[in-house]
Amino acid sequence: MTIQPDAATPSAVLDRVSLVLDAFEGPGRLTLAQVVRRTGLPRSSAHRMLERLVHLRWLRRQGRDYELGMRLVELGSLAVHQDRLHRAALPFLHELHRVTGHVVHLAIMDGADVVYLEKIGGRMAAAVPTRVGGRHPAHCTGVGKAILGFSDADLRTVLASGQLARKTRYTISTGDQLRTELSKVRAHGIAYEREESIPGFGCIAAPIGDLGEAVAAVSICGPLSQLKLDAQLAAPLRMAALGIWRNIEGGPVRVQPTLQQARIRLGGAVIQHHPASTSAADLQYA
Amino acid sequence: MTIQPDAATPSAVLDRVSLVLDAFEGPGRLTLAQVVRRTGLPRSSAHRMLERLVHLRWLRRQGRDYELGMRLVELGSLAVHQDRLHRAALPFLHELHRVTGHVVHLAIMDGADVVYLEKIGGRMAAAVPTRVGGRHPAHCTGVGKAILGFSDADLRTVLASGQLARKTRYTISTGDQLRTELSKVRAHGIAYEREESIPGFGCIAAPIGDLGEAVAAVSICGPLSQLKLDAQLAAPLRMAALGIWRNIEGGPVRVQPTLQQARIRLGGAVIQHHPASTSAADLQYA
Numbered sequence: 001m002t003i004q005p006d007a008a009t010p011s012a013v014l015d016r017v018s019l020v021l022d023a024f025e026g027p028g029r030l031t032l033a034q035v036v037r038r039t040g041l042p043r044s045s046a047h048r049m050l051e052r053l054v055h056l057r058w059l060r061r062q063g064r065d066y067e068l069g070m071r072l073v074e075l076g077s078l079a080v081h082q083d084r085l086h087r088a089a090l091p092f093l094h095e096l097h098r099v100t101g102h103v104v105h106l107a108i109m110d111g112a113d114v115v116y117l118e119k120i121g122g123r124m125a126a127a128v129p130t131r132v133g134g135r136h137p138a139h140c141t142g143v144g145k146a147i148l149g150f151s152d153a154d155l156r157t158v159l160a161s162g163q164l165a166r167k168t169r170y171t172i173s174t175g176d177q178l179r180t181e182l183s184k185v186r187a188h189g190i191a192y193e194r195e196e197s198i199p200g201f202g203c204i205a206a207p208i209g210d211l212g213e214a215v216a217a218v219s220i221c222g223p224l225s226q227l228k229l230d231a232q233l234a235a236p237l238r239m240a241a242l243g244i245w246r247n248i249e250g251g252p253v254r255v256q257p258t259l260q261q262a263r264i265r266l267g268g269a270v271i272q273h274h275p276a277s278t279s280a281a282d283l284q285y286a
Numbered sequence: 287m288t289i290q291p292d293a294a295t296p297s298a299v300l301d302r303v304s305l306v307l308d309a310f311e312g313p314g315r316l317t318l319a320q321v322v323r324r325t326g327l328p329r330s331s332a333h334r335m336l337e338r339l340v341h342l343r344w345l346r347r348q349g350r351d352y353e354l355g356m357r358l359v360e361l362g363s364l365a366v367h368q369d370r371l372h373r374a375a376l377p378f379l380h381e382l383h384r385v386t387g388h389v390v391h392l393a394i395m396d397g398a399d400v401v402y403l404e405k406i407g408g409r410m411a412a413a414v415p416t417r418v419g420g421r422h423p424a425h426c427t428g429v430g431k432a433i434l435g436f437s438d439a440d441l442r443t444v445l446a447s448g449q450l451a452r453k454t455r456y457t458i459s460t461g462d463q464l465r466t467e468l469s470k471v472r473a474h475g476i477a478y479e480r481e482e483s484i485p486g487f488g489c490i491a492a493p494i495g496d497l498g499e500a501v502a503a504v505s506i507c508g509p510l511s512q513l514k515l516d517a518q519l520a521a522p523l524r525m526a527a528l529g530i531w532r533n534i535e536g537g538p539v540r541v542q543p544t545l546q547q548a549r550i551r552l553g554g555a556v557i558q559h560h561p562a563s564t565s566a567a568d569l570q571y572a
Contacts, residue, residue, distance in 0.1 A: 010331065011338050013299040018342050021361060028368035045296065052297050056304050057396070068365035070396050073403070075307060076362015077419025079354035082314035094409055110343070110356050117359070122408040123380055133363025 016041060020049055021058070029065040076133060085216055086117050088247035092240040093120045093218065099236045102227060103128045105219045107143035109154045110135065112161040114144045128221050129198060139164050139178055140171045142193035142203030143217035149185030150207045150214035170195045190234050194224065204229050206241035218244065302327060306335055307344070315351040362419060371502055372403050374533035378526040379406045379504065385522045386506055388513060389414045393429035394502045395440045396421065398447040400430045414507050415484060425450050425464055426457045428479035428489030429503035435471030436493045436500035456481045476520050480510065490515050492527035504530060
């Protein structure tokens, strides 16, 4: 079977490449037969495309199995590190992790979801089931609610996407509930999330942007058994969000010293549950 | 100007997509005109492709600038996390970082280069100028030499690539020097690298695989001012490499306890320069 001429327009080919790569989303390793089943592409053109993608290192082949390839790892890493928000945020995220001892996320909106651009938590990162490049429905995450509270456009996208997906029994599942929640977020300038996304986990998040429009959010997350969602965390979180925003704008980073003070103020509490935050190694790299 | 029919074959389209994405390697943000200049594609077809890539979220547009998009971040992250080697290695990499207090890398060969699949170092990670998805010529890195010492096929690829790129004045730059160095690597089962890739930085690396064929390498890296490249680091490094290999094979992970012992044995030294490695937070997650 050969490709139809109309199917060979650049757009059609691009859509097919996208379709093929999407097929690897769940299982990871696929045979030609499985790719054909999942994409509905003719076997011959699927095979030619897979081999071409292997040649380009977007896929790799091990025996009869195809997997996502190194070139995608490189491009994905480039996309993150070339991101101006990510570059502006990185020092603040590290500082926030050191101040609080908890896992810290940087996330942006993508459609009705949030996508995590960075996750910093050392060993503790493994305890929080999120990953850079991973996505969650915005309405059930702290970072999502922090952005939606200050971005009408994103809120419209989420509400337009219809039924709000339910992740746990605590997930906000109606537009009215969400609007009520977001009015609280606007009142505090902070979003709290308790087991609305992942059972046993909670999160406190602050929007990044001017109050008119949030472009991203930073959050502190962890198992609720260890994470006290209170004002003590809100202070350094707000300062980090402000510092990141000023850093993108290219203005002077006035927040760092304040954060240092917050760190000293929080010192007692921090030392008790995270000695690393004041370790020699950390000071050395401060 | 329109696309030539022959240029519309799926392979040709794929090669052009690859060409366009490669153009973002250096600068990060490109206008249509810059993409046209860098790729030599006709303006009209370049524009159509850019817009289609934006639609697929492989690129995003901010005003007149195009940047690599979120879909690449997602696919790159998937490629890493679906990798069986990466999955098998992660706990050992975290443990090795905790044992030594230094930045730990997992890398594989890709052509004549190594590509980093993981980097673990908490705050200290920022002090080592490498990144996941980043690549270096194999012959000037510890991980590269560790693999080349136990993989004739990869060594042939490196030597066939002609002139060995010189990164610093300490970089191995001839095939004879490399062969001599690799015989030492084989003798010790460990590769040392001192300022051969980045001035001021050094690295100690161990191959992952059976002795017949290395498939990857794990390394401990850092500023030479803080990193003593000696046998004290070699022991836990070797055990981590062995543990990772057994973990891929699906065999029992016998190495972890031994690593714990090594950690205790190294405890004194570790505590002195990295209290975090014995912090409550770490034990909690151990």
